[in-house]
Amino acid sequence: MGRTLSEKVWDAHVVRHADGEPDLLYIDLHLVHEVTSPQAFDGLRLAGRPVRRPDLTIATEDHNVPTLDVDKPIADLVSRTQVDTLRKNAKEFGIRIHTLGDPDQGVVHVIGPQLGLTQPGMTVVCGDSHTSTHGAFGAIAFGIGTSEVEHVLATQTLMQARPKTMAVTVDGVLPDGVSAKDLVLALIAQVGTGGGQGYIVEYRGEAIRALSMEARMTICNMSIEWGAKAGMIAPDETTYSYLKDKPHAPQGVDWEAAVEYWNSLATDDDASFDREISLRAEDIAPFVTWGTNPGQGVPLSANVPSPDDFDDENEKVAATRALEYMGLTAGTPLREVRVDTVFLGSCTNGRIEDLRAAAGVLAGRKVADGTRMLVVPGSGRVLLQAESEGLDKIFKDAGAEWRGAGCSMCLGMNPDTLAPGERSASTSNRNFEGRQGKGGRTHLVSPLVAAATAVLGTLAAPTDLQPLDVPVPENV
Amino acid sequence: MDAFTQHIGTAAPLRRSNVDTDQIIPAVYLKRVTRTGFEDGLFAAWRNDPEFVLNKPEYDGVSVLVAGPDFGTGSSREHAVWALMDFGFRVVVSARFGDIFRGNSGKAGLLAALVTEDVVEQLWATVEKDPGTKVTVDLEAKTISAGELSAPFEIDDYTRYRLLNGLDDVGITLSHEADISTYEATRPAFKPATLPAKA
Numbered sequence: 001m002g003r004t005l006s007e008k009v010w011d012a013h014v015v016r017h018a019d020g021e022p023d024l025l026y027i028d029l030h031l032v033h034e035v036t037s038p039q040a041f042d043g044l045r046l047a048g049r050p051v052r053r054p055d056l057t058i059a060t061e062d063h064n065v066p067t068l069d070v071d072k073p074i075a076d077l078v079s080r081t082q083v084d085t086l087r088k089n090a091k092e093f094g095i096r097i098h099t100l101g102d103p104d105q106g107v108v109h110v111i112g113p114q115l116g117l118t119q120p121g122m123t124v125v126c127g128d129s130h131t132s133t134h135g136a137f138g139a140i141a142f143g144i145g146t147s148e149v150e151h152v153l154a155t156q157t158l159m160q161a162r163p164k165t166m167a168v169t170v171d172g173v174l175p176d177g178v179s180a181k182d183l184v185l186a187l188i189a190q191v192g193t194g195g196g197q198g199y200i201v202e203y204r205g206e207a208i209r210a211l212s213m214e215a216r217m218t219i220c221n222m223s224i225e226w227g228a229k230a231g232m233i234a235p236d237e238t239t240y241s242y243l244k245d246k247p248h249a250p251q252g253v254d255w256e257a258a259v260e261y262w263n264s265l266a267t268d269d270d271a272s273f274d275r276e277i278s279l280r281a282e283d284i285a286p287f288v289t290w291g292t293n294p295g296q297g298v299p300l301s302a303n304v305p306s307p308d309d310f311d312d313e314n315e316k317v318a319a320t321r322a323l324e325y326m327g328l329t330a331g332t333p334l335r336e337v338r339v340d341t342v343f344l345g346s347c348t349n350g351r352i353e354d355l356r357a358a359a360g361v362l363a364g365r366k367v368a369d370g371t372r373m374l375v376v377p378g379s380g381r382v383l384l385q386a387e388s389e390g391l392d393k394i395f396k397d398a399g400a401e402w403r404g405a406g407c408s409m410c411l412g413m414n415p416d417t418l419a420p421g422e423r424s425a426s427t428s429n430r431n432f433e434g435r436q437g438k439g440g441r442t443h444l445v446s447p448l449v450a451a452a453t454a455v456l457g458t459l460a461a462p463t464d465l466q467p468l469d470v471p472v473p474e475n476v
Numbered sequence: 477m478d479a480f481t482q483h484i485g486t487a488a489p490l491r492r493s494n495v496d497t498d499q500i501i502p503a504v505y506l507k508r509v510t511r512t513g514f515e516d517g518l519f520a521a522w523r524n525d526p527e528f529v530l531n532k533p534e535y536d537g538v539s540v541l542v543a544g545p546d547f548g549t550g551s552s553r554e555h556a557v558w559a560l561m562d563f564g565f566r567v568v569v570s571a572r573f574g575d576i577f578r579g580n581s582g583k584a585g586l587l588a589a590l591v592t593e594d595v596v597e598q599l600w601a602t603v604e605k606d607p608g609t610k611v612t613v614d615l616e617a618k619t620i621s622a623g624e625l626s627a628p629f630e631i632d633d634y635t636r637y638r639l640l641n642g643l644d645d646v647g648i649t650l651s652h653e654a655d656i657s658t659y660e661a662t663r664p665a666f667k668p669a670t671l672p673a674k675a
Binding site: 145156 | 491492493494496498499502503504506507508509510511520521544545546549550551552553554555557572574575576579580583584632633634645646648649650652653655656659660663664665666667668669670671673674675
C-alpha cells in the first residue's frame with residue numbers, strides 16, 4: 001500500500017526503530033531563539049557535551065527584542081540578559097546567530113524559509129510551537145520543549161512516537177477577499193482546539209494548491225492551534241520557484257537531485273489517512289475570533305454568540321468566561337465591535353505578502369481616530385523589501401507605526417503590549433487571555449481584515465470601506 | 477531526573493477547560509535564564525483572585541492538579557511544567573492534554589495522567605467535598621485513587637518506563653551514537669547546512 005507525504009518524510013529520518021519505543025528521528029534543521037534555549041545550553045555545559053551539529057543549527061533573537069530603538073541596548077534588563085545569554089551560548093558552541101540589526105534577524109519561522117534553509121522532505125524543530133509553519137514546504141516541522149532542545153543540540157535526534165495521519169482537503173476556489181488566515185480560522189472553529197491532537201495533518205486540494213508559499217505558511221503555522229503535531233503541504237512548482245533563488249537552496253546538480261527527490265514525496269494515490277476532513281473553499285468568508293481560544297471564531301458577518309448556542313457543557317462554561325473576559329455581549333454584531341489597536345505581524349502573518357495585502361487596503365486611507373496600528377515586519381529582510389516597495393510610506397502616511405522586526409505584540413514579551421481592557425485586531429495566532437498583555441482582549445484576523453479594521457476603528461473587511469476617489473498605485 | 481513510582485498528596489480542582497500554557501505561565505515570566513524559580517508566574521492572572529482555587533487555604537500544600545480538558549495547549553514553553561513543579565505539583569490529571577505539554581512533562585518529571593472526563597468529574601467532587609482527601613497516584617499500576625474512587629489512567633509506555641527509572645533521554649540516545657553516525661553518512665548531499673553562511 002502507498003504512503004502519505006508525512007509517512008515518507010518520517011520513514012526517511014528514522015535512525016533507530018525498536019518495538020515498544022519511540023522512533024529515534026534525525027533532525028535536519030534546528031532553529032534556536034533566546035527564550036527556550038538558555039536552560040538547554042546550561043544542560044550541555046553541566047554534562048560537558050558539545051553541540052553535535054552546529055552546521056544544522058541556527059539562532060536568532062525574536063521573542064524579547066524591542067521594535068523601537070533597536071540600535072540601542074535593550075532597556076528591559078531581564079530581556080537583555082536573555083538575549084545576551086543566547087549570544088554568549090552561540091559563540092561558545094559555534095552556532096550561527098543573527099542579532100538585532102542584521103537583515104536576517106527576525107521571527108525564527110520567517111528567517112528559516114527566507115534563507116532557503118527550510119526545504120521539502122526535511123525535519124525541522126525549534127523550541128517554539130509555531131515551528132509547524134515550515135510544514136508548508138513539505139517538511140515535518142514541530143515545536144519542542146527545552147529538554148528536547150537540549151536533546152537535539154546534543155544528539156541531532158529526537159525520540160518521537162509516530163503520529164497518526166490526517167488529510168484536510170479544501171476543494172474549490174476561495175472567494176475574493178478571503179485569505180489563508182480566514183480558511184484556517186474557519187477550520188479551527190469547526191474542529192475545535194483539540195481536533196488535530198495526535199495527528200500530522202496534510203492540507204490538500206485545489207484551494208491549497210492555489211495558495212502562495214506565504215499563504216501556505218499561514219495555514220501550517222496555525223496547525224498547532226487545533227492541536228496537530230504538525231501540518232504539511234506537498235511541495236510543487238510553487239514551492240520550487242519560491243526556493244530557487246534563496247541563499248541556501250541547492251545549486252546545479254544538487255538542485256536537480258533535490259527536485260527529483262521532492263517530487264517523489266507526494267502522497268501516493270493508494271495511500272490512506274487515519275482521518276479525513278473536507279471543506280469547500282466557496283463556503284469560507286472573512287473570519288474573526290470572539291473568544292479566548294482560536295476555536296472560538298465566527299464569520300465577520302455574524303453576531304457574538306451566546307453560551308446557550310453550545311450544547312457541550314464545557315463549551316458553554318468556556319463561552320461564558322470568554323464573553324466576560326472579552327467584555328462582549330451575546331448578539332452584538334461583530335462589525336460593531338470597536339478596536340483600540342491593530343497589530344499586523346507575527347510568524348502567522350508578518351511576511352511580505354501580508355504587508356502588501358494590508359498596504360493595498362491602507363493606501364490613500366487613514367487609520368481611524370482613537371485606533372493605533374502597529375506594523376511589525378517578520379524579519380529585517382521583510383522590512384527592507386517592504387521599504388524598497390514603498391510600503392512603509394503607505395503605512396506611515398495612513399498613520400500606522402512602522403516598527404523593527406520581531407515577535408512583538410503577538411505575545412507581548414517586549415514593550416509592545418495591550419493595556420488591561422484594551423482590544424486588538426491581531427494578525428497573530430493566539431487570542432488567549434492575557435497573551436498580548438495582562439487583561440488585553442484579542443480578536444484574531446487576516447491582514448486584509450486588520451487593515452480595514454484600522455480604517456473604520458471597528459471590525460471590518462475591505463468591502464466595508466468607501467471606495468477611494470483616486471485609484472491605488474499599481475505596485476501595491 | 478528523580479524516579480517516580482508512586483505519589484500520595486492532596487489535590488486541587490481546576491474547573492476550567494482549555495487552560496493553555498499562556499494561562500499556566502504568561503510570557504513575561506519566561507525571561508529567566510535559570511531552571512528554577514518559575515512558581516511566581518504560575519497562573520499569574522488568577523493568583524490575585526481570592527476565589528481562585530490555589531488561593532483557598534483548604535488547598536494549601538496540594539501536589540496534584542485536576543484540570544478540565546485541553547490542559548496545556550498552545551505554546552511549547554517547558555516553563556509551564558517547571559512552574560507547576562516549582563509550585564509543588566507532581567501530577568496533573570486531565571481528560572486531554574496539549575501534545576507538547578504532555579511531552580515536556582515526561583521529560584521534566586511531572587506526571588501527566590490522562591483519564592476520562594467522568595473520572596475528572598468524580599475527582600473534582602471528591603476533593604471539593606473534602607479537600608484533605610489523600611490522592612494516590614500509582615505509576616506502576618497506572619491507577620489513581622481518592623476516597624471511594626479508584627480509576628485507571630493512561631500514559632505512554634515509554635514515558636512511564638523513563639519516569640519509573642528516572643532516566644535521562646540524552647544519555648539513552650547517546651548510547652545509540654553508532655546508529656546516528658551511520659545515518660548521518662547516508663544523508664543526501666543536497667540537504668542544506670547553516671554553515672558556512674550564505675547571503
